Amino acid sequence: MKQEMVTFLSVLKDDILDLTKYLYNNPEESFYEYKAYNYISGLLKGFGFKVESNYLNMPTSFYAQYGEGHPKICFICEYDALKEKGHVYGYNAESAISTAAALALSRIIPKVGGSCIVIGCPGEILSGSKITMLEQGTFEDLDAVLMVQPHVVTCESGNSMAVLPLQIKYTENQNNNDITGNYSALDACLFTFDALNMLSKGFGDNCFINGVNVNSINDAFPQSVEAKFCLRAPSSMIANAIEDKIKNFINMTCSLLNISSELHLYGMPCKELITNSTLDRLFSHNLKESGIINIDGVKNIYSPLTLGNVSHVVPCIHPYVSIVENNSIKYGTKQFADATISAYAQDVIMKSAAALAFTAFDLISKQSLIGEAKTELKSNTTNMKYSEHYI
Known part of the structure; x- marks a missing residue:
């Protein structure tokens, strides 16, 4: 044959x-x-x-x-x-x-x-x-x-690597006041990526956060900011565990800075x-x-x-x-x-x-x-x- x-x-x-x-x-x-x-x-x-x-x-x-x-x-x-x-x-x-x-x-x-x-x-x-x-x-x-x-x-x-293309959107709340402090959506975004840079060291040598892209309204203190990035890991299970850490940090950030957030995919995830x-x-x-x-x-x-x-x-x-x-x-x-x-x-x-x-x-x-x-x-x-x- x-x-x-x-x-x-x-x-x-x-x-x-x-x-x-x-x-x-x-x-x-x-x-x-x-x-x-x-x-x-x-x-x-x-x-x-x-x-x-x-x-x-x-x-x-x-x-x-x-x-x-x-x-x-x-x-x-x-x-x-x-x-x-x-x-x-x-x-x-x-x-x-x-x-x-x-x-x-x-x-x-x-x-x-x-x-x-x-x-x-x-x-x-x-x-x-x-x-x-x-x-x-x-x-x-x-x-x-x-x-x-x-x-x-x-x-x-x-x-191959598992990849999650994630997008965070931070939006200022209308009820910001002097008691909670005035923080911009951009502040929240910068705070998040500073923290992710530190957190990524604990993910392991084969885990990465890259392809970061930040978009905002063209002014000094934008009310809404979107940040895209790719989360890469050796397996989808590890990517999922890292995503959970990111979600927890975003929730903490929103609570601290009185900012609203959304986290979702901007592309197809790959196992x-x-x-x-x-x-x-x-x-x-x-x-x-x-x-x-x-x-x-x-x-x-x-x-x-x-x-x-x-x-x-x-x-x-x-x-x-x-x-x-x-x-x-x-x-x-x-x-x-x-x-x-x-x-x-x-x-x-x-x-x-x-x-x-x-x-x-x-x-x-x-x-x-x-x-x-x-x-x-x-x-x-x-x-x-x-x-x-x-x-």
Whole structure:
């Protein structure tokens, strides 16, 4: 079966190269990826996938399926870019890997059963669409979610940070008087961030408060001040505990200064990525079998991944493959974007696609592996408690 997929991938090579180059030449901003969406969904339709367009009323999202019933193995396509800089995050190559893997798996689905799913997820750079899809139940019926991130290193799937984008609004009370003292909303805001700077030292080395942005009325003593910041922590449970401390401090501040406050989210919260070691082990073995031998351990990142939320519901992996020959090239640069269409990158894309397809085949042909992956996920999440912000 695996050899049949390899043979089919060799036939697809030009189609996948064309896809990678097309997305490279047509970078589109988050949620405006109409060309990418049409190209990828059209390619899948051409090979017999049933494609639901404008999935969940998101114009550049799609849900494609080949086959029926379980196991349902899902591949993720992300395809937005920075319009002025291009595919500096390599989502064109990522989509090429997922699409090629899905097409290879579809070749053998009639013989082994199950379903091959491809979900087009727009807007990853701007917090993504996967969290909305999760809220709508998209991932609940899936057995595994697989994707590979092109990078400057080849590493096993690791963890990402949990992130809460919080906004505090302080407003002066109309009944301020000389007994309680006259404090401005700006006083309360400055007091809060001075305290948070001190409190953050007790959060741990891997917890951060950053991205602070303060807006107020343009006068010396504004009546209302809004402050935005990102709370980052190794897990959503730790982020929740820190948020509770922040709430307690804000309540104390309001009482001391006779100021009113509101605390809410200004963006999508992200849970930490829980890498499924069962899936990661399978993929690493298949990556070596496909010809990519050197894997440099686990890669943990300090950025949020919307796949993190999904990983708390269905077994997921997010490994990395290096698509660069020149070690001086940095991820997230124009040079990296250019490297995605090199001959070297194309070879890595096809090998990674093969490894992803092999992993999916392993899960379908030996369904006890799916049971193992789901048992592991349940073990990792059973005692987790989430705040109201998290799904």
